[in-house]
Amino acid sequence: MKPLTRWVVLASVIVMAGALVFPLWKITLDAPQYPEGLEMQISSTGVSGNVEQINDLNHYIGMKKITNDEFPEFSMLPYFISGLMLLGLAVYYLNSRSMLYIWIAVIIILGTVGMIDFYQWEYLYGHQLDPTAAIKVPGMAYQPPMIGYKQLLNFLAGAFPGIGGYCIIIPGMSLLAVGMYEFFSHHKFHFPVRVKRHHHALAH
Amino acid sequence: MKRFHFPTMTLVGVVTGIGIALWLSGCKPRQAKEAIEGNAAQKVYVAPGNYDKLYMFASGGFNGQVSVYGLPSGRLFKIIPVFSQSPEDAYGYSEETKPMLMTSHGFVPWGDAHHAELSQTDGQLDGRWLFINENNTPRVARIGLKTFKTEEIIEIPNSAGDHASPFTTPNSEYVVAATRFSIPLGANKDVPINTYKQNFKGTISFIKVDKNTGRMSIAFQLLVPGVDYDLSHAGKGPSDGWMFFSCYNTEEAHTLLEVNASQKDKDFILALNWKKLEQYVASGKAKEAAANYAHNVYNDETHTATSEILHSVKMMDLKDLPDAAYFIPCPKSPHGVDVDPTGAYFCAGGKLAAVIPVYSFKKLQQAIASKQFEGNFEDIPVLKYEAVLAGEVQKPGLGPLHTEFDDKGNAYTTMFISSEIVKWKVSTQQVLDRIPVYYSPGHLMIPGGDTRKPYGQYVIALNKITKDRYLPTGPELCQSAQLIDITGDKMKMLLDFPTVGEPHYAQAIPASLVTANQVRFYKLTDNKNPYVTRTEKEAKVVRTGKAVHVYMTAIRSHFVPDNIEGVEMGDTVFFHVTNVEQDWDVPHGFAVIGNKNAELLVMPGETSTLRWVPEATGVYPFYCTDFCSALHQEMQGYIRVSRPGEHVPIAYSTGQNDNATIAQNDHK
Numbered sequence: 106m107k108p109l110t111r112w113v114v115l116a117s118v119i120v121m122a123g124a125l126v127f128p129l130w131k132i133t134l135d136a137p138q139y140p141e142g143l144e145m146q147i148s149s150t151g152v153s154g155n156v157e158q159i160n161d162l163n164h165y166i167g168m169k170k171i172t173n174d175e176f177p178e179f180s181m182l183p184y185f186i187s188g189l190m191l192l193g194l195a196v197y198y199l200n201s202r203s204m205l206y207i208w209i210a211v212i213i214i215l216g217t218v219g220m221i222d223f224y225q226w227e228y229l230y231g232h233q234l235d236p237t238a239a240i241k242v243p244g245m246a247y248q249p250p251m252i253g254y255k256q257l258l259n260f261l262a263g264a265f266p267g268i269g270g271y272c273i274i275i276p277g278m279s280l281l282a283v284g285m286y287e288f289f290s291h292h293k294f295h296f297p298v299r300v301k302r303h304h305h306a307l308a309h
Numbered sequence: 310m311k312r313f314h315f316p317t318m319t320l321v322g323v324v325t326g327i328g329i330a331l332w333l334s335g336c337k338p339r340q341a342k343e344a345i346e347g348n349a350a351q352k353v354y355v356a357p358g359n360y361d362k363l364y365m366f367a368s369g370g371f372n373g374q375v376s377v378y379g380l381p382s383g384r385l386f387k388i389i390p391v392f393s394q395s396p397e398d399a400y401g402y403s404e405e406t407k408p409m410l411m412t413s414h415g416f417v418p419w420g421d422a423h424h425a426e427l428s429q430t431d432g433q434l435d436g437r438w439l440f441i442n443e444n445n446t447p448r449v450a451r452i453g454l455k456t457f458k459t460e461e462i463i464e465i466p467n468s469a470g471d472h473a474s475p476f477t478t479p480n481s482e483y484v485v486a487a488t489r490f491s492i493p494l495g496a497n498k499d500v501p502i503n504t505y506k507q508n509f510k511g512t513i514s515f516i517k518v519d520k521n522t523g524r525m526s527i528a529f530q531l532l533v534p535g536v537d538y539d540l541s542h543a544g545k546g547p548s549d550g551w552m553f554f555s556c557y558n559t560e561e562a563h564t565l566l567e568v569n570a571s572q573k574d575k576d577f578i579l580a581l582n583w584k585k586l587e588q589y590v591a592s593g594k595a596k597e598a599a600a601n602y603a604h605n606v607y608n609d610e611t612h613t614a615t616s617e618i619l620h621s622v623k624m625m626d627l628k629d630l631p632d633a634a635y636f637i638p639c640p641k642s643p644h645g646v647d648v649d650p651t652g653a654y655f656c657a658g659g660k661l662a663a664v665i666p667v668y669s670f671k672k673l674q675q676a677i678a679s680k681q682f683e684g685n686f687e688d689i690p691v692l693k694y695e696a697v698l699a700g701e702v703q704k705p706g707l708g709p710l711h712t713e714f715d716d717k718g719n720a721y722t723t724m725f726i727s728s729e730i731v732k733w734k735v736s737t738q739q740v741l742d743r744i745p746v747y748y749s750p751g752h753l754m755i756p757g758g759d760t761r762k763p764y765g766q767y768v769i770a771l772n773k774i775t776k777d778r779y780l781p782t783g784p785e786l787c788q789s790a791q792l793i794d795i796t797g798d799k800m801k802m803l804l805d806f807p808t809v810g811e812p813h814y815a816q817a818i819p820a821s822l823v824t825a826n827q828v829r830f831y832k833l834t835d836n837k838n839p840y841v842t843r844t845e846k847e848a849k850v851v852r853t854g855k856a857v858h859v860y861m862t863a864i865r866s867h868f869v870p871d872n873i874e875g876v877e878m879g880d881t882v883f884f885h886v887t888n889v890e891q892d893w894d895v896p897h898g899f900a901v902i903g904n905k906n907a908e909l910l911v912m913p914g915e916t917s918t919l920r921w922v923p924e925a926t927g928v929y930p931f932y933c934t935d936f937c938s939a940l941h942q943e944m945q946g947y948i949r950v951s952r953p954g955e956h957v958p959i960a961y962s963t964g965q966n967d968n969a970t971i972a973q974n975d976h977k
Binding site: 137240241 | 337338567568569571572661663707726727728729745747748749774776777
């Protein structure tokens, strides 16, 4: 690995520690009656913020209560993140390019699994509604967005990565960048060549 | 071709990351924002010394009173005590007014005021009386608009939660009172709560209003199915003779109503033909039923209230009265039911409904004539929804509650959940405009908006939540009213102002209908209070056993008498204070140290009585509490309390400096 790559690896490990401390994701709710806004933070160890107020509001539409006990992920996430960091340290000390590729692959896979897991929870909470709920709007589900904004009745729901989320996303992207750099510089790969081969393959 | 360059790659990665972050925070959809136009201030500004155009009477909700505001300024003029004691003017504390708060439960010092309803003649405001209901201990009060005083309170027997009340018929023939909480009404009231469906019933009372005196009496009561009756409005024009009530909890739940009373997709509007009901009463269909309820009347000549307990009402079971009552299905948990100015249409705000149903009175009659029933509910025929429906307002907003009307064929509905007022056309049910209000409006009000002749200049939103709208005042924040101009196609926000208590509903009336009849002071010659003291010469102190009656006058700037002796421990002192002024705006107050009651605030020509039980010997000051004149601070006196058996004679005076008797007694 190039010295610069090693430094990026080390920096990424350090930044990733932030994912243990800061919220990975946050969900915001704005409504006319809530000019101050409501926000729920999802950290590696549990949810925090206006969770009680949100649960109180959700009972009108029959949404399940959001509590840490509902999510086994919160007992696993810190280990996954710590594991990622240890793996990064190993990459740094062993100075192995193939280890770097593996690490990047693990980060991408875990990130993707995490997002799928997040989506299925949102889907579940948004759709599994108590049939006896007071407010039942035909055809209405209350699945919050994964990222960006969505109007849910009088609430504008927003979802974004938290600082902790960026502590994974930014190192992940930087590592992807240096990984590609290492790969291309080692294999002397030329971008136009790849395109040409691609065409060649299509032609057959 | 150059190889991929490391710094470039890193840069791309970082820039992309920052880009995503910026995109996420920058793309928030725009929410409706409050827009105030430049000339809004001009439209609400009432210059010093000028009068407002309208009176607004707002219920005080949990303060039990009525607040009087001016519109368009939003200035608060007065809080009229109605269902709660008011220590500042001794309402419910003075001997004269204590009877106003008597009920079958005894003296009840607090009430939950809900809906202010002005009296009407020919379907228009007449400026005579204001009615208001009390939800908790069911009562209806009548306030006289000559004096702005509560003149009468009648308790509603066989009722719990008087909510659908006191809505008036077009000539104030009746005001109604329907139960929000159904209760066991059989001979045995001690029944398991879970026998709700068998044992619980509601009642609807028709309170007759005497067209000359305003005096209320319960004309008849209807035993009705045990659902929750929420609000009501009378038909007018073609629908005159009908009364509509919104009903929720047709599930007949008795627990966790927020869920259990929200299960059916449709509840009901109950349409009652009250002219038919009158015929049933006239034909002897009503049975005298045992009841127990207070009727309290304030007399303007004696300045004294009397309370009487009545023991019977005329009762009819609605299911025995064919052709008088029909249920109309109504989308989910209706709150308000409102009749348009023509009387041809009525609509309801189903708080959990996705549409606002607009019904046609003509179709109602046709549906009844052609028997378009879908079944019965508790032996009352249920009409087919579509048979009565004129149309639905589609996508009006979230949480429709209440509707009022302008004079141009438009309706205005509050949306509690989406916190807005939505304007729609009655004839086409098309949404025309919407305006955000801050926050979560309950009722709204257009001056005359529930009459045949709305004044159509403003709509006032009565908001339940104010949060960040005003300077914060700790955990408890005020509620608010917002004044909106409805003279143009677009509604325009003009003003918001804090309100007192929780104004569930308010009504407004052109000021000229009220100002012309104002009483400025009471004529002393007409004062028939048994304890009146018309002149200072008549002032006296009279012992009757253990009671000491002080017949006292107040005038700028002294009391007569202002030195009183001869009161003994164990006595009860009654200060009967007559304000002998005969001029406008000269009240006098009266307070005595340590009194566990209130002060008196006595209007010119009025007599008011404070009861005082001294607890220790000594000399106690009393004084005027209303800054009446330049020498107000001099308006004071003393009352001496002695040990029993000391034989201090009753003595009283004003302006006598030679106190020989007093000295004699002191040195005995």
